[in-house]
Amino acid sequence: MEDYLERRKQLIHEDRARRVDAPGARTLSEDEVHADEIVRRIRAEEAISVWAVNSGSVFDYDPAKTTPNVFPGMEFLTARETIIKTRLFEIISKMPKGGLLHAHLDATVNARHLLKLALEQxxxxxxxxxxxxxxxxxxxxxxxxxxxxxxxxxxxxxxxxxxxxxxxxxxxxxxxxxxxxxxxxxxxxxxxxxxxMINPIEAYQTHNTTQKIWAKFTSVFTVSTNLIRFSPIWTEYIREFFLSSIEDGISYSEARINFWYRYMVGPNGEENIDHRGFVMIFGRVLNEVKEEMKRQGREDEFIGSKIIYCTLRFISPEELEWYCEDCLALKQEFPHLIAGFDLVGHEDSLRPLIDYIVPLMRFVERQKELGLDIPFIFHAGETLGDGTAADMNLYDAILLGTKRIGHGFSLVKHPKLMEICREKGIPVEVCPISNEILRLTSSMPMHPLPILMNQGVRVALCSDDPAIFGNMGLSFDYYQVLVASEVSGLTTMGEIARDSIRFARLDAEEKERALALFEKRWAKFLQDVIRDYAQ
Amino acid sequence: MEDYLERRKQLIHEDRARRVDAPGARTLSEDEVHADEIVRRIRAEEAISVWAVNSGSVFDYDPAKTTPNVFPGMEFLTARETIIKTRLFEIISKMPKGGLLHAHLDATVNARHLLKLALEQxxxxxxxxxxxxxxxxxxxxxxxxxxxxxxxxxxxxxxxxxxxxxxxxxxxxxxxxxxxxxxxxxxxxxxxxxxxMINPIEAYQTHNTTQKIWAKFTSVFTVSTNLIRFSPIWTEYIREFFLSSIEDGISYSEARINFWYRYMVGPNGEENIDHRGFVMIFGRVLNEVKEEMKRQGREDEFIGSKIIYCTLRFISPEELEWYCEDCLALKQEFPHLIAGFDLVGHEDSLRPLIDYIVPLMRFVERQKELGLDIPFIFHAGETLGDGTAADMNLYDAILLGTKRIGHGFSLVKHPKLMEICREKGIPVEVCPISNEILRLTSSMPMHPLPILMNQGVRVALCSDDPAIFGNMGLSFDYYQVLVASEVSGLTTMGEIARDSIRFARLDAEEKERALALFEKRWAKFLQDVIRDYAQ
Known part of the structure; x- marks a missing residue:
């Protein structure tokens, strides 16, 4: 039996050897071990006290008699009110998160706050x-x-x-x-x-397929864009994005900005603020927030933010050429702000990357000519399809040299591509709650994240469109991931947070500073957990 | 661009190189290519004409106004009536299926037929x-x-x-x-x-978690067992299992029989038929059905059937010793019928394999002593857990030398274990519809089957408990798998069917004959498809 247990332990180690928290990969500090134990204990307690309560026999969203089937990692929109009352969420809320690498800027601010900003105009x-x-x-x-x-x-x-x-x-x-x-x-x-916003009846009943929920999702952007693309609101919207991210322990972000609209509306109602204007406002608010943080003695909590230039996947390859040139011009003027290039929109229904190979390869050549570096950071494989055009986008994203993969939900089906991601250090920007609400997965226990992690593909957890889903900051996404696994612990969450800095589009010096600041905050966080939650 | 497309093609080939239908692995016959094209065309047509119809805005199971969200591979219990009307299902119904390697005998006969059998007593x-x-x-x-x-x-x-x-x-x-x-x-x-049976309201609303639906699932067995474990019904039940399987193109089966009950009730109402009696009835009906098929000139459609001895995962390790000895005795008396050993029941809530290591290792030794071979064919990883005891069962199943894995739903999370399965030829008995109704996956597009296939883990499609789910035969499971992938085609289904024979517990000679008979039927099937469905 002893021999058996030894062989078993060995097999488990081999199986987990590629994980970011691989057993024995590094020596953990006493605080790390202790805080991890505390979090595992609280998670186990709350799995019973919070997530195993008996629910009624009829699934009904009438708020007066809502009795959904509850379990750890259950549907976010019905779980949210319960999550925020848990001790585990209280801990995760205080955790330093590193960087937010996948968020669409125009869906990053609480809808109530946007309403408030609009009423002020x-x-x-x-x-x-x-x-x-x-x-x-x-x-x-x-x-x-x-x-x-x-x-x-x-x-x-x-x-x-x-x-x-x-x-x-x-x-x-x-x-x-x-x-x-x-x-x-x-x-x-x-x-x-x-x-x-998307409500639970839409996500879990009337629009309970990826295709249908995308209709609602698209409708949200159609409504919100005329509020947000008004420069006085846009200015305050960006400020709130930075400030609320900081409050959630996010010290850096790369915001995907949709440049498909060539202009936004200025204070006088004229639609005449061009892309230079978009970026200048972003840069100005960024500096103001940095100044403000400095004034408060909190400059270490905010490294900064950059822009991933995006346009939509329904344009023609010829139109894409214009956007590529536009992006090059912006990069020349704002080299510190433009961090990457992406194409966005519903992959299942819009054009696949293969349609754009020629202009995209031309874009790479043009960068060389101009001495610029604007890496592709493509959305790819945000789909349930197996061998569909959206699934095949993964091949093109990788062949085109993407530095990270947005979503990569179907990547787990591709052994060779996972091998490439592992070997070349191409991480996946995983958006757990987004995937669930957009019906790629029904709940966190069904999410393929553990497959990626065990295959040694590195990940950054991201919120995608928190204004629409209600998963403000990164605490909810970390929470949902943490409760749905008994392999992962607080140490794992720390490693994922570190990866969100390691794989950020920061230069070596910026990265070193960001990582050093993270370690300082992480050490303090562990002490706080031990102080406040040890029995 | 040409160079790009060549590199792309190469990458796709490498990515799919481990599949059972790997591109270029063998030369396909003209009929295979043609029939595969026909099936892909019909699938694409019906994806629009059948599965893309607009449904109402309210998800409601009231039969008078049922308007579920439809899509290929959608929830089986609401899709069933639509599936049976499709041309693709018509084709799949006629397909030779090879072997059925994972089915619990007391849940293999249509509930209406069981009712009929009971009314005859x-x-x-x-x-x-x-x-x-x-x-x-x-x-x-x-x-x-x-x-x-x-x-x-x-x-x-x-x-x-x-x-x-x-x-x-x-x-x-x-x-x-x-x-x-x-x-x-x-x-x-x-x-x-x-x-x-499990109905759609239970599976998709009131009991929409693995834990809750298992309560209903267990309740079904509690009700049905007193009908089935009455020898006059048991006899006819087995006969119907064989006959209905044959009608669906299944030529061989390995039935898991639950021997936890030490006796069944005989014709006079006495509970006095022991395990020898169970097996003797099985063997007698088997021979009768073989004779009957021979009489009809259809002996090539039925190779036979064997028994996988099962007991339940809630017994003590000491009790297990009795069952192991019992199994050895049955194997000695019925060497041609006892094909393997398994422990069954809800893995998430019952005892893990690790609890039984000592008696199971002793069982292996006893087989050596007696010159017997009763391979383990364990259920393992039928769970959404990540690192839970049920998930960890996979390590023990493999360390104990299991010849196949029942379900292995969480195997996709384990790179090392998939490597072992690939290298040692341990296939997974995948039960797609069972997994969906028992809420491990919400629909076929979310099912991890393509991950296993692309990793080169061989699979057999199985129905598990068709009496409870309504997926009689194997046609429904093959259908659901086929519509949820654009990589897999009819050729893939043929390879999976072949594997269900290759990995059956048949001796070399039996297997050779079974494969030869399969090839004959497959060639005829392809011709029928071409004759009846080519435009």
Whole structure:
């Protein structure tokens, strides 16, 4: 039996040898071991006290009698209110997270905060395609426009019988005058928020397939873009992204910005702020936040932020050439801000990377000509398909030399590609909650993350579109990953956080500083966990 | 670009080099290529015409207004009625399947057929714990007993107000007299069937977690066992298992029989038929069916069937010793029928293999002493756990020398174990529909099967418990796998079917004959596909 147990231990070690937290790979400090034990104990306790409670026999989202089937790593949208009450979440919230490497800038700020920013802009207006009633309020979406030049309504409410569809009402007035029968101003907020987020009924019932939920997902961007691409809001939106990230322990980020829109709207209502303007605002707010952190003596909590230039996967290869040139010009002017290039949008339904090989290879050549370095950081394999065009994007992303893979959900099906990722150090930006809400996985225990980790493919945990999913910061994603595994522990989360810095598009010096600052915070965090949670 | 496409093709080939249908691994016949193309075309057509239809906006299982979200490989229990109408299913139904290597005998016969068998036994009785009403009929389960010696009811209906709970009513009378207000005899059938199968509301709503659905699953066995473990029914049940398997193109099977019950009930109501009796009945029916097939000139369609001896994972290690000795004795008496040994039951909640190492190693020694060969064919890793005891069962199954792995759902997380399976030729008995209904995966596109296949781990598709899931035969499982991949085609299905013979517990000569017969049927099948489905 002793011999058997020894062989068993050996086999387990070999099986886990490629993990970032491989047994015996490095000697753990006493604090690391202790804090890891504490977290495992609390996780085990809460698996019973929080996640094993008996639920009713009928699955029903009526808030008055919601009794979903609960378990650790269950559907985020129904679990969220429970998660935030747990001790484990309390711990994870305080954990330094390193970098956030995959987030779409225009979906990074809490929808309620965006609403607040919009209400602060007297020139923001709203319209609907038909006067709101209790019957249609679930289907009619708000449309926004700053400083409309015509069709400004002379009625003050979107639910007024005399409201002329399409006419513009000042946003604040529309809220103040929102019909009591539709819930008054609070009903107005609820209506707007519902258009800006995915709710559990959509994710888990009516739109419970990747294809359907993407329809809702796309609709959110259509609604929010006219709020966000208004430079006074955009400015404050970026600031809030930085500040709220810092509060969650994120010290660095690489924001994917969608440059498909060639202009955004300026303060006077003219759509005349070009891509240079986008980046200049980003850079200005970045500096202001750095200054502010310094003033507070917290400069070590914020390394900075960069931009991954994105356009959408539905453009023609010819149109892509324009965007590549545009990106080159921005890189020349803002070399410290432009960190990479990507194509975004629903891979299952839009054009595959193979359609763009010629302009993308040309883009690489042009970089050489100009002495620039704008690495590809492609979305690829964000799909359930096996051998579909979206799945095949992984081959092209890797052949094109992508430095990281966005999502790579289907990468686990590809042994050779995983080998390449492991050997070349191409990490995957894994977005656990996004994958679940967009129905690639039904819950965290079904998520393929452990497969990647055990294959030695490095990962960074990312939030993707937290404004739409409600997974603000990175704490929720770390939490969901941590409760769904008994192999991973707090030490594993620390290694993943370190990888989010190691694989960031920072130069060697920046990276060294970022890692040193991380270690300092991590050591302090471990001490806090031991102080506050040891029995 | 040409160079790029060449490198791309090369990379794809390398990535798929370990698949059973690896590109270029063998030269395909003209018929194979043609039939494969036909099937891919029909699959693509039906992906649109059948599986992309727009469904309503509310997910609702009310049969009057069922509008589930449909897609290829969707939840089987809501897809079944649609599947059987497709041309692709028509083709797959006619496909020779090779062997069925993973099925629990007492869940292999259509529940309606079991009901019919029970109604043919005048001595079969039924009781309930409380008289049936429209309020409790969804919760009260039927209990069966052949030839009860006491508490025989003098009322004729389970819903009679004067019915005394626990009293026995003849089964046929209980059906004939079933209250009209509960649906009469059809309502009775529906009530019994509901206790013998998992329905979509349970799988996808009320019991939508592995843990909860296992409660229903276990309840089914508790109900059905008293029908099946009555030797006159058991005899006809086995016959129907063989005959219906043959009709689905299955030419061989290895049935897992649960020997945890030491006796079954004989015709006179005495519980006195021992394990020798179990096996003798199995062997007798086997011979009768072989004779019958010969009479029909169809002997080539049925190679035979063997037994995998099983007991349950909740017994003590000491109790296991008794079962091991019992299995040895049966193997000595029926060497051609006993093909392997397994431990069954819900891995997440019952005892892990590690608890049984000592008696299992002793079992191996005893086989050597007696000159017997009863290979382990263990269930292992039928779990969503990562590093849980059920997941760890995989290490023990492999260290103990298992010849195949039952389910191995979590094997994809274990690179070293997949390597061992690949190198030692340990295949996985993959049960796609079972995994989905037992909530390890939400649908076929989420199933890890392509990961195993691409890693070069060989698989056999299996139905597990078709009586409970409604996936009779193997056609449904092959269908669900085929529609969820664009890599796999008809050729792939053929290779998997061949593997189900290659990895069967047949001796060399039997295997050679089985493979030769398969090839003959396969060639004929390809011709039929080309004749009937080419445009």
């Amino acid at each position: 007297p020139v923001m207006h709203v319209s609907v395609s038909s006067a709101l009633t209790s019957d249609n309020i679930g289907d009619v979406l708000p449309k926004f426009k700053p400083v409309p030049k015509e069709n400004v309504s002379d009625v003050g409410s979107l639910s007024d019988l005399s409201y002329h569809p399409g006419d513009w009402i000042p946003f604040r007035a529309a809220r103040d005058n929102f019909s009591e029968s539709l819930g008054g101003p609070e009903g107005f907020d609820k209506w707007v928020i519902n258009a800006l | 005048p001595v079969m009785h039924v009781s309930v714990s409380s008289a049936l009403t429209s309020d409790n009929i969804g919760d009260v389960l039927p209990k069966f007993k052949p030839v009860p010696k006491e508490n025989v009811s003098d009322v004729g209906s389970l819903s009679d107000l004067s019915y005394h709970p626990g009293d026995w009513i003849p089964f046929r009378a209980a059906r004939d007299n079933f209250s009209e207000s509960l649906g009469g005899p059809e309502g009775f059938d529906k009530w019994v069937i509901n206790a013998l």
